[in-house]
Amino acid sequence: MRHGKYPFIIGFLAVPVALYAIFVVGAYLQMFQLSLTDWSGYGTFKNVGFDNFVKLWNDEVVWTALRHNGYLLLLLPIVTIVIALVFAFLLNVGGGSKGGMTQGVWGSKVYRVVFFFPQLLALALVAVIFQRVYGPDKSGMINGLLPDSWEPWLFLADENWALTCILIVLIWQAVGFYVVLFSAGMGSIGQEIYEAAALDGATRITLFFKITMPLLWGNIQVAWIYLGIAAFDAFALVNIMTVNQGGPNNSTQVLSMQIYLNAFKYSQAGYASAIGVVLFFLALSFAWLTLRVTRRDNVQA
Amino acid sequence: MSDITKSELDRRSLLRRAAAVGLAATPAVGMLSACVGGGSEEKNDQATGTKSADNPLGIDTKAPVEIVIFDGGLGTKYATDVDTPMYKKKWPESEVKYSATEQIATTIKPRLNSGTAPDMINNSGADMMDFGAIVKAGQAADLTDLFAAPSFDVAGKTVAETLVPGAIEQGTYDVEGGRKPFAVNYSFTVFGMYYNKKLFDKNGWTVPTTWADFTALCDKIKAAGITPFAYAGANASYYMVRAIMTSAAKIGTEQVLKDLDNLKPGAWTAPAIKQAAEAWGQIGVKYMNKSFLGLRHTEVQLQQNQDKVAFYPCGSWLENEQAASITPNFEYAVAPYPSVTTSDQLPATAINAAAGEIYFASTKGSNVQGGKEYLRVMLSKAAALEFTKLTKSLTVVAGAADGQTISPGLTSGNDMLTKAGKDIFMGYLWDTWYKKMNDASLEAVNALMFNGGDAQKFCDTMEKVAQDVAKDSSISKNTRA
Numbered sequence: 175m176r177h178g179k180y181p182f183i184i185g186f187l188a189v190p191v192a193l194y195a196i197f198v199v200g201a202y203l204q205m206f207q208l209s210l211t212d213w214s215g216y217g218t219f220k221n222v223g224f225d226n227f228v229k230l231w232n233d234e235v236v237w238t239a240l241r242h243n244g245y246l247l248l249l250l251p252i253v254t255i256v257i258a259l260v261f262a263f264l265l266n267v268g269g270g271s272k273g274g275m276t277q278g279v280w281g282s283k284v285y286r287v288v289f290f291f292p293q294l295l296a297l298a299l300v301a302v303i304f305q306r307v308y309g310p311d312k313s314g315m316i317n318g319l320l321p322d323s324w325e326p327w328l329f330l331a332d333e334n335w336a337l338t339c340i341l342i343v344l345i346w347q348a349v350g351f352y353v354v355l356f357s358a359g360m361g362s363i364g365q366e367i368y369e370a371a372a373l374d375g376a377t378r379i380t381l382f383f384k385i386t387m388p389l390l391w392g393n394i395q396v397a398w399i400y401l402g403i404a405a406f407d408a409f410a411l412v413n414i415m416t417v418n419q420g421g422p423n424n425s426t427q428v429l430s431m432q433i434y435l436n437a438f439k440y441s442q443a444g445y446a447s448a449i450g451v452v453l454f455f456l457a458l459s460f461a462w463l464t465l466r467v468t469r470r471d472n473v474q475a
Numbered sequence: 476m477s478d479i480t481k482s483e484l485d486r487r488s489l490l491r492r493a494a495a496v497g498l499a500a501t502p503a504v505g506m507l508s509a510c511v512g513g514g515s516e517e518k519n520d521q522a523t524g525t526k527s528a529d530n531p532l533g534i535d536t537k538a539p540v541e542i543v544i545f546d547g548g549l550g551t552k553y554a555t556d557v558d559t560p561m562y563k564k565k566w567p568e569s570e571v572k573y574s575a576t577e578q579i580a581t582t583i584k585p586r587l588n589s590g591t592a593p594d595m596i597n598n599s600g601a602d603m604m605d606f607g608a609i610v611k612a613g614q615a616a617d618l619t620d621l622f623a624a625p626s627f628d629v630a631g632k633t634v635a636e637t638l639v640p641g642a643i644e645q646g647t648y649d650v651e652g653g654r655k656p657f658a659v660n661y662s663f664t665v666f667g668m669y670y671n672k673k674l675f676d677k678n679g680w681t682v683p684t685t686w687a688d689f690t691a692l693c694d695k696i697k698a699a700g701i702t703p704f705a706y707a708g709a710n711a712s713y714y715m716v717r718a719i720m721t722s723a724a725k726i727g728t729e730q731v732l733k734d735l736d737n738l739k740p741g742a743w744t745a746p747a748i749k750q751a752a753e754a755w756g757q758i759g760v761k762y763m764n765k766s767f768l769g770l771r772h773t774e775v776q777l778q779q780n781q782d783k784v785a786f787y788p789c790g791s792w793l794e795n796e797q798a799a800s801i802t803p804n805f806e807y808a809v810a811p812y813p814s815v816t817t818s819d820q821l822p823a824t825a826i827n828a829a830a831g832e833i834y835f836a837s838t839k840g841s842n843v844q845g846g847k848e849y850l851r852v853m854l855s856k857a858a859a860l861e862f863t864k865l866t867k868s869l870t871v872v873a874g875a876a877d878g879q880t881i882s883p884g885l886t887s888g889n890d891m892l893t894k895a896g897k898d899i900f901m902g903y904l905w906d907t908w909y910k911k912m913n914d915a916s917l918e919a920v921n922a923l924m925f926n927g928g929d930a931q932k933f934c935d936t937m938e939k940v941a942q943d944v945a946k947d948s949s950i951s952k953n954t955r956a
Contacts, residue, residue, distance in 0.1 A: 212949055215605070216587065217612025229949075310769030331708065331769030331925075417709045417769060418917045422925075438580065440910045441608035442949060 202454070209447035215437060219444065226448035236449065239420075239427040242337055246344070246405035246428070247460070251398045254345050258352030258397070259390075261289060263382055265353065266360040267368065286357065289350040297347065301414035304343045305330075308415075330416055333425040340411050340426055348404065352397050359393040360386060395468045399461050406457050409434065429453050522842040531624040532844045532851065539570035540845035543583060545599040546575040548796055549662070549832070549866045557861040562852045569845060578602045587614045592839035594846030598658075599832055606658060606833055607908055610648045611951045615657040616836040618646070621847045622656055627855035634854050639663060641901035642871035645830045649953050659850050660830030661862075663869040664790040665809065665888040666717055666902075667826060668704075672808035672883070674782050682810040684823040686754060689813040693762050696785045704758055704786040707775040708768035708925060712917040713906065715755070715924060717827065718788040720903055721812050722751035725821040732903040736955045738945040743938035749930050754815045756928025768925045780805055788812075790831075794884030795867040807884030809891055825898035826891055830871045905941075908953050915940040 209226055213219035230236055265278040265286055278285075292300065307315040308329035317326040330336045363386065371385055387394075409430035413419055419435070420427035429449060437446035522538035524530060540562075544554045559571045574593075576582045580602045586592045587609065598604050609615050622635040622643055629637050646658030675682070678699065683689040693703035706715045723731050727747030734742035742748075767775065776793070778784045780800040787793075794807045801807070814823045834853065836846035852858055859875035862868070867882050869875075869889075880886060892899065906913040916937060923933040944950055 214608045214612065215584070216608045216614060308769075311766040313774075326766055328765055328769055331765060418712065418914070418921070421918055422708070422768060422921055423918055435914070439605070439914070441605040445949070 205447045205450050205454075208444055209451045211444045211447075213444040213447075214441040215443035216441065222444070226445045227452075229445060230448055230452065235424060235427060236429070236432055238424050239429045239432050242426065242428050243406055243408075243456075245337060246341060246408060247402055249341055250344055250348070250405040251401035253341075254348045254352060254401055255394060255397050257345065258349050258356055259382075259387075259394075261285075261349070261353045262356035262360060263378075263386060266357055267378070267381060267386065286353070289353045291350065292347045293350045295347075297410040298414060300343060300347050301411050304339075304411075305415050308339055330426075331422060333422050336416060336422065336426045340408065340415065343411055343415075344404065344408065348401060352401075355393055355397060356390060359390045363389045391468075395464070398468065399464050402460050402464060403457055406430070406453060406460070429456075521844070523844055528625075532620060532848050534566070534569070534844040534848045535842065536566050537568045538842045538845055539572055540595065540842045540849055541572040541593040541840065542574075542595040542846070542849055543579070543593045543597060544573070544575045545579055545597045545603075546577050547600045548792060549868065551575045553858075553862045553865045557858055557865070558849065558853050561855070561858055562849055565852070566848070571849075580604045587612075587837060587839050590839050591841075592837040594840035594842045595834065595836050595849045597832070597834050603833075605910065606835070607648065607951060607953065609835075610650060610657050614837055614839055616838045616843050616847065618656045618659065618836065618847065618850070621659075621836075621850055624851060627851050628857055629855075634851060637854065637856070637873060638871045639830070639873045640899075642830045644955075645901065645904070646833065646835075657835060659834045659854065659871075660832060661834050661853060661870055662792075662830070662832040662866070663828065663871045664792065664831050665826065665828045665869070665892060666721060666788075666790045667809040667811050667888075667891060668718075668786040669779070669789050669793055669807055669809050669884070670786050671779070671782060671804075672806045672887070673804055674785070675808075683813045684811075685817070686813055686815050690758075690761075693758070693785075697762060701782065702764070702767075702778075702784045703762045704788075705763050705767050705775055705778070705784045706788055706924075707770045707772040708921045709771045711772035711775070712920050713913070714772075714788045714790075715920045716906070716916045717790075717902070718812060719748075719751050719755050719920065719923075721827045722754065722815050723747045724827065724900055724902070725812065725819045725823075725825050726750055726815055728820045729900040729902075732900075733955050735941070736903055736905045736908065736953070738905075738941050738952070740942065740945075741938070743941055744934045749934050750815055752923055752930035752933045753928070756923045756930050756933070759924030760928040763924060765925050768921055776800070791884065791888045792868055794882055807882075808887040809884065811891060811895070821898050821900075824891075824894045824896070825900070826895045827902045828892060828895075828899050829902045904953070904955060909944050909950065911950070912937075912940050912944050 208219075210221055210223060211219040212222045212225075265282040267278070295303075309315060309317060310328045310331045311326050312318055312322075314326065314329070316329070320327070328335070329339050367385055367389075368381065371381055376384065407430050408428050412426050412428050412431050413434065416426040420431045430453070433446045433449045433453070435446075436442045436449065522535035524533050524535040524538075526533035530536065542554065542559075544551050554575075555573065559573060562569075562571060572593075577600060579596070579598055579600055583592065583596055583598075584604055587604075592614070598606055598609075606615070622633065624634055626632045626634050626637045635643060642660060642663070643656050645660040647654050647656045670682075674680075678695075680692055680695065683692050696703040706712065706718075720732055720735075723745075724747075727745065731742075731745055731747045734745065735748075775784060775787065776789075776797055777800055779787045780797055780802065782805075791809070794801075797807075811824055811826045834850055836843050836850065840846055853862075854872055856872055856875050859870040859872035860879070862870050863876040863879070863885075864881060867885050869885070876885075876889075906916070919933050919936045919940075922936075923929065945952075
């Protein structure tokens with residue numbers, strides 16, 4: 175048996191590794207190379223050293239975009255995780271204990287499916303739907319529900335709120351997935367732990383903070399990284415939903431949008447690659463930092 | 476459910492997946508053109524034939540020609556049912572390889588960069604390629620010989636002589652060796668304020684020619700519970716930019732716009748621009764509510780079809796675009812933008828009309844002359860008339876659709892052209908030359924129209940953007956005489 179192991183593994187790995195090398199690693203290397211050139215996206219180019227990065231440093235719009243990514247990074251993970259944890263707790267443990275088994279609130283089986291719906295919709299579809307939800311006149315869904323005498327809310331047309339509107343959609347779309355993730359995590363927590371805690375007279379809130387949270391820590395950590403990376407993206411929603419792709423007045427501008435605009439509209443593929451390089455390192459350092467900062471000793475059940 | 480997720484989503488594999496998503500989230504620009512920087516060498520296996528009176532471009536009469544048409548608002552029928560049969564009739568041995576796409580850049584850009592491009596390309600739509608960059612990369616063919624060739628069906632005239640003024644200039648770029656034409660801008664668009672003639676007739680409203688008349692009429696319209704003037708801030712602010720530019724040119728002649736194109740210092744703070752911005756800013760403050768900032772062109776155009784909006788700044792494609800929403804009570808008509816001051820240098824009838832919709836032959840094709848010949852067919856009077864019939868859009872072929880009754884909006888646009896006489900100006904090119912400046916203008920005009928009408932701020936913002944573009948050596952510059 176043993177001598178057949180390597181050909182077997184190589185046979186399985188060759189194709190995926192090749193695909194990964196060509197379409198991910200190769201593309202990345204090319205991006206790094208392009209970031210040092212003045213390529214427009216058409217024809218030939220020459221090397222310009224770090225000019226693109228100097229230009230980037232002085233580009234106000236890039237800084238604005240970075241601030242907006244920061245705002246999303248700050249709020250998207252925490253809000254999503256909190257909501258998802260609460261829902262998952264209610265679905266799995268919130269119903270109290272019955273016949274020695276902890277269980278979810280009434281109807282939790284239905285909720286579980288319903289929560290997952292947004293995850294099934296393509297992001298582009300979600301964007302189009304929410305465009306109508308946020309319609310800035312009486313034809314908009316939310317505005318249509320408000321009393322007639324009220325001035326319509328502007329949503330995406332309001333500089334101060336546009337980015338928050340995007341954030342809300344991101345959260346709405348993400349929550350379902352994390353409810354499922356955390357539910358799975360909670361399912362793996364032994365019944366006897368809850369039982370023991372319940373015997374000691376722990377309330378649901380104590381159960382949540384003393385038992386569920388610590389035992390789910392690994393999942394939460396992963397969710398945090400995953401959502402953080404989503405916050406670095408946000409491209410589809412901004413591209414489809416916002417006024418003038420990132421407006422009004424750049425109030426929803428994000429780095430991924432800047433990459434797109436520079437690469438495909440302004441014919442500055444070299445510069446766009448430079449922004450891509452920055453985004454790459456930002457996402458990487460974020461993931462690394464999160465893992466470092468949130469490291470805890472594993473609680474052994 | 477939890478069993479499945481448990482086995483699949485252990486922490487490690489999730490982390491790996493998170494990393495993969497992170498990688499995918501960072502758009503890898505390099506990946507998007509299969510052959511980065513390729514195709515720089517001249518193609519030398521071009522099909523050519525002998526030039527003659529019958530074959531002025533010297534095409535290889537047996538070589539196939541490949542064309543790509545943008546499948547959008549104009550449809551593709553004019554190519555498949557008109558141009559290709561005409562070409563085939565003239566050159567029966569030359570096969571026409573036809574395809575249509577909605578994604579021009581996605582399908583064509585890699586082919587241009589790898590040196591296997593189609594011979595004639597219709598660069599248009601939301602996914603259009605930056606044509607200035609294509610010219611700079613040497614991927615578009617010089618069309619000087621096409622425009623100098625005899626017209627396909629107008630005896631005794633060259634192709635150039637059959638076109639409306641400004642048609643060639645629109646596709647002319649500064650390259651090494653001087654200014655050369657690289658594009659045929661085929662459709663001819665008339666710009667103005669579109670309105671419902673039936674609604675206006677019913678209410679006894681007449682089209683204003685002075686600004687005082689305009690605001691007085693707007694007051695009346697507003698009193699009738701209709702939004703007097705509106706545009707879509709979310710994705711169609713460039714219609715509003717064009718309105719302001721048109722007014723500025725009427726105040727201070729087209730020279731004002733040429734200065735903008737040439738990035739002349741102080742061009743955006745010129746009195747004509749400021750006066751135009753001021754006048755329109757007040758229209759925004761008084762007659763438009765902020766919800767239009769968040770609406771899209773389809774929504775505002777539909778509102779106009781429902782008589783909720785009176786005037787809409789647009790171009791002559793509008794009627795065709797809205798064909799499905801027009802009711803029997805709606806009949807498109809168009810009026811010139813009213814004079815802003817009493818001392819405007821151009822008369823109230825003056826209008827902006829420009830060629831648009833780029834068609835070009837690519838140097839990276841294998842039958843460039845054949846591609847040009849296809850363009851020569853398109854520029855024939857017969858093909859132009861059929862194009863207008865099919866698309867309700869005029870073409871740059873002068874007088875091709877004269878005397879035809881095709882649709883009320885088109886007739887109204889034609890009347891406006893006739894009344895304008897010599898006071899038709901091509902407008903401006905900075906929006907296509909300098910995309911960054913274009914995007915900045917969309918934001919600036921929204922701020923002007925929806926945030927209190929500060930004309931000085933509009934001028935200063937745009938002046939700064941223009942000077943930044945002028946200073947940026949990575950942006951190739953064009954000039955205009």
